[in-house]
Amino acid sequence: MSNLTSRATSSAVASSSTSKLAHIPGWTIISRYSRSHRKSTFLIGVFTGLVLGLGSITSVFFFAERRERRRRRRKLRSYGLDDEDEEERRRRELRGRDPIQIRSGQVVHGVEGLIGNTPLMRINSLSDATGCEILGKAEFLNPAGSPKDRVALQILKDAEEEGLLYPHTGSCIFEGTVGSTGISLATLARAKGYRCSIVIPDDVAREKVELLEKLGAEIQSVRPRGIVDPRHFVNEARARAEAFGDVELVGPHPTGLGTSGYAGSDGGQGEEFVHRDDLVVSTKRSASNQGENGEIINESQARGFFADQFENPSNFWAHYNGTGPEIWRQTGGLIDAFVAGAGTGGTLSGCAAYLKRVSCDPDESNRGGGFIRRPGSAQEVKVILADPQGSGLYNKVKYGVMYSPTEAEGKRRRHQVDSVVEGIGINRITRNLQMGLQCIDDAERVSDDQAARMGRYLILNDGLFLGSSSAVNCVAAVRTALKLKRERGDDPPPVVVTVLCDSGSRHLSKFHDNNALTRLGVSDAGSSDISDILALD
Numbered sequence: 001m002s003n004l005t006s007r008a009t010s011s012a013v014a015s016s017s018t019s020k021l022a023h024i025p026g027w028t029i030i031s032r033y034s035r036s037h038r039k040s041t042f043l044i045g046v047f048t049g050l051v052l053g054l055g056s057i058t059s060v061f062f063f064a065e066r067r068e069r070r071r072r073r074r075k076l077r078s079y080g081l082d083d084e085d086e087e088e089r090r091r092r093e094l095r096g097r098d099p100i101q102i103r104s105g106q107v108v109h110g111v112e113g114l115i116g117n118t119p120l121m122r123i124n125s126l127s128d129a130t131g132c133e134i135l136g137k138a139e140f141l142n143p144a145g146s147p148k149d150r151v152a153l154q155i156l157k158d159a160e161e162e163g164l165l166y167p168h169t170g171s172c173i174f175e176g177t178v179g180s181t182g183i184s185l186a187t188l189a190r191a192k193g194y195r196c197s198i199v200i201p202d203d204v205a206r207e208k209v210e211l212l213e214k215l216g217a218e219i220q221s222v223r224p225r226g227i228v229d230p231r232h233f234v235n236e237a238r239a240r241a242e243a244f245g246d247v248e249l250v251g252p253h254p255t256g257l258g259t260s261g262y263a264g265s266d267g268g269q270g271e272e273f274v275h276r277d278d279l280v281v282s283t284k285r286s287a288s289n290q291g292e293n294g295e296i297i298n299e300s301q302a303r304g305f306f307a308d309q310f311e312n313p314s315n316f317w318a319h320y321n322g323t324g325p326e327i328w329r330q331t332g333g334l335i336d337a338f339v340a341g342a343g344t345g346g347t348l349s350g351c352a353a354y355l356k357r358v359s360c361d362p363d364e365s366n367r368g369g370g371f372i373r374r375p376g377s378a379q380e381v382k383v384i385l386a387d388p389q390g391s392g393l394y395n396k397v398k399y400g401v402m403y404s405p406t407e408a409e410g411k412r413r414r415h416q417v418d419s420v421v422e423g424i425g426i427n428r429i430t431r432n433l434q435m436g437l438q439c440i441d442d443a444e445r446v447s448d449d450q451a452a453r454m455g456r457y458l459i460l461n462d463g464l465f466l467g468s469s470s471a472v473n474c475v476a477a478v479r480t481a482l483k484l485k486r487e488r489g490d491d492p493p494p495v496v497v498t499v500l501c502d503s504g505s506r507h508l509s510k511f512h513d514n515n516a517l518t519r520l521g522v523s524d525a526g527s528s529d530i531s532d533i534l535a536l537d
Contacts, residue, residue: 099112100117112192116150116326119137126477133481133495134481135331135498146501151181153184153318155312158314159281164249166299169301170302172194174199175199178201179205181344183211197217200212200221207509211506242304249282315344315345319351320354324353325354331497336381337480338497339383339473340386345426356380356439359380359381383440384440384480386443386476386498387424388424388445388469392428393427394443394445397443421471444476449524457529457530459528465504467504470502
């Protein structure tokens with residue numbers, strides 16, 4: 001009986017176990033775990049692991065990118081290029097519309113259409129000698145032969161848009177210049193229906209004066225003097241514009257700052273700044289063109305307009321919106337350094353501000369299609385000032401001090417920058433230079449002797465017949481390239497861009513005259529040996 005009871009109990013337990021197992025999914029029972037199920041589970045596990053791993057890597061890159069964006073934005077702020085508010089952006093757009101016509105084989109409109117979009121060329125001899133890529137922006141191919149064509153076009157365009165100038169009214173453009181800006185203004189003045197009056201120092205190369213005469217400009221030569229002297233060529237040009245008429249029209253200031261926006265003796269910026277009035281536009285008063293309050297209302301009245309290349313921000317914007325973007329596009333964003341001299345400061349500051357902004361901008365993505373292609377994203381572009389001997393800008397960039405009190409104008413033995421180089425080098429901070437001064441990383445000082453030898457070297461080895469400021473730029477570009485190569489290595493080789501400002505044809509009687517250089521104290525005037533420059537002592 002007991003045996004029957006135990007069997008019944010065992011049978012009931014077995015039946016109960018079977019009924020419970022019937023409610024358990026088959027894939028959980030090891031005995032039913034088929035080989036195909038095990039393989040599927042393994043693949044699901046691998047896939048899940050990959051997804052989680054990639055997610056972790058993506059998170060790492062995401063946070064690293066955010067950190068890099070913050071770093072670059074801090075950089076922009078350090079250069080004074082932080083995000084603009086709506087009003088600042090509006091002002092920049094109003095003052096900075098690029099007048100350069102994009103050319104791709106089509107017919108352009110007049111001489112204005114020939115300005116800008118200049119080639120970026122590899123300077124073969126210097127690139128091969130240094131093992132770097134040294135590129136020159138061929139600004140001497142502009143129609144009037146220099147980057148000042150861009151400046152002159154922007155100044156006149158902005159003045160016309162603001163109602164300060166009207167073409168074909170007998171109006172006259174006044175400017176004080178050592179040559180290139182005057183030639184550009186004279187060229188465009190003829191094309192746009194203006195007269196042009198140029199005040200120029202009497203120690204510049206005579207070719208520039210002769211060219212201005214051929215272009216129909218009115219020329220006044222003056223002795224070189226300090227900027228604080230009312231008879232300085234810039235101050236004389238301003239005075240002539242004021243004297244053109246008996247009524248002075250003061251237009252809206254380009255930045256909306258008025259005279260308070262310019263640092264002078266009361267600006268807290270030091271004596272290296274020169275105070276200036278607002279834009280000088282004058283006209284003649286007559287009974288037929290006065291409103292109720294005596295204001296001038298006749299747009300056809302001839303006006304005298306002072307272009308003011310040193311202080312007019314149109315100079316800066318011509319390069320910020322023109323030259324800088326062209327360089328970035330032509331290199332595909334793969335540029336390590338930009339090297340240029342400063343006279344008015346517009347070319348250096350405008351290009352520097354643009355290249356710093358675009359290379360530090362975390363949202364910038366246009367990095368392809370340039371001259372050189374290499375992997376990796378572009379680094380922040382270094383900006384280097386090329387300064388001739390006798391100029392105070394080198395000390396300002398390197399040490400924060402323009403010059404010692406004994407070298408201040410009025411106490412120096414010579415008023416002009418003590419150099420045979422024309423077009424760059426100055427002993428004051430202009431408005432245009434100040435706009436991009438924070439973007440300049442370093443400076444290279446170039447002697448007259450080095451510039452002269454570089455000029456001869458480029459003729460013999462590249463067939464490049466360039467002016468004195470271009471030669472200074474090339475010396476500084478070589479030094480910059482070699483320093484970058486020493487710091488970063490040559491894989492890939494550093495890419496350095498400089499500006500080839502003008503042709504040597506404007507310097508025949510001075511920079512390219514060995515006898516003239518010898519009289520001016522340049523040793524070995526006919527030499528083309530640049531081994532000391534390439535040595536980078």
